[in-house]
Amino acid sequence: MPPSPQGDERTSRTPLLEIVIPAFNEEERLPGGLLQLCAKLARMPFPTAVIVVDNNSTDFTAEIVSAWPQGAVPVRLIHCATPGKGAAVRAGLLATKASLVGFCDADMATGLDALDAAVGLLIAGEQVVIGSRAHACSDVENRHSTARELGAVGFRALxxxxxxxxxxxxxxxxxxxxxxVRQAVAGLRTPGFAFDVELLARCVGLGAAVLEIPVQWRDVPGSRFSLARHGVGILLELGSIWIRLRAESRAGAEPAWDPLLNPIGYP
Structure with missing residues (x-):
């Protein structure tokens, strides 16, 4: 079936909002997540687009995105050869051109009703708006183990x-x-789970304030994070971020460039 006239008009215009989805072996969760996200974005009163970053998947993640029907919300596939969620998000954000950009997970664990608030705040002048499960007004369904919860408390403190x-x-x-964010993410050096900390710190370093908003969040089965397997690595990442940002601050220089995190050729 050919695209609707509305789809033609929306897709021919530069998107105001682009959303990045990092994906590693997400053939089971990605189709449902994309359906939800595209349905939500199609109701926005301005052009939108989605970028899925395939992070070395060995399943049919890339094929699913390549075959996705192009309607009112274009869905684009790019590849990131450097392993890690941080590397994938970095590649996706650098591929954006829109005035407003963001990222979310393939499982859509965060309810998309929060997207209206986030976009409205950005249009009103905020520069960084993030979902917060710790917000007093958030509705959080959490099935994590006690050990993982204790690990999360320690991580938040650091x-x-x-x-x-x-x-x-x-x-x-x-x-x-x-x-x-394109300026901030250009210097991002953390490829793993702790990348959010460095990204937010770099945004703050550029003069932005971080605004946390309430979300509805559901623990969706399929997370690959394991405290036993990733805990030490995350501590090392946090330590590296702290040392690197302090060194850059003292030097008063632009962040060093790491070509390993430039897998798709963006400057």
């Missing part, structure tokens, strides 16, 4: 040493002024 005043750096629902 993250607050790097990004002060932010209660939840890790909710996978973050939206930004496009020009600001």
């Amino acid at each position: 993250a607050r040493m790097i990004v002060r005043g932010v209660s939840d750096t890790q909710c996978g629902f973050k939206f930004f002024d496009g020009a600001l």
Whole structure:
């Protein structure tokens, strides 16, 4: 079936909002997540687009995105050869051109009703708007183990040493002024789970305030995070972020460039 006239008009215009989805072996969760997101974006009163970043998937993730029907919300596939969610998000954000950009997880664990609030706040002048499960008005359904919860408490304490005043750096629902985040993410050096901390710190370093908003969040089965497998690595990432940002601050220089995190050729 050919695209509707509305789809033709929307897709021919530059999107005001682009959303990045990092994806590693997401053939089971991605189709449902894309359906939800595209349905939500199609109801927005301005052009929107989605970028899915395939992060070395060995399943049919890339094929699903390549075959996705192009309607009112274009869905584009790019590839990121550097392993890690941080590397994939970085590649996706650098591929954006819209005035407003953001990223969310393939499982859509964060309810998309929060998207209206996030976009409205960005249009009103905010530069960084993030979902926060720690917000007093958030509705959170959590099935995590006690050990993982204790690990999260420790992580948040360490993250607050790097990004002060932010209660939840890790909710996978973050939206930004496009020009600001493209500048911030260019220097991102953390490829793994702790990348959000460095990204937010770099946004703050560019003069932006981080606004946390309430979300409805559901723990969706299929998360690949394991405290036993990733805990030490995350501690090392946080330490590296703290040392690197302090060194850059003292030097008063632009962040060093890491070509390993430039897998698709963006400057």
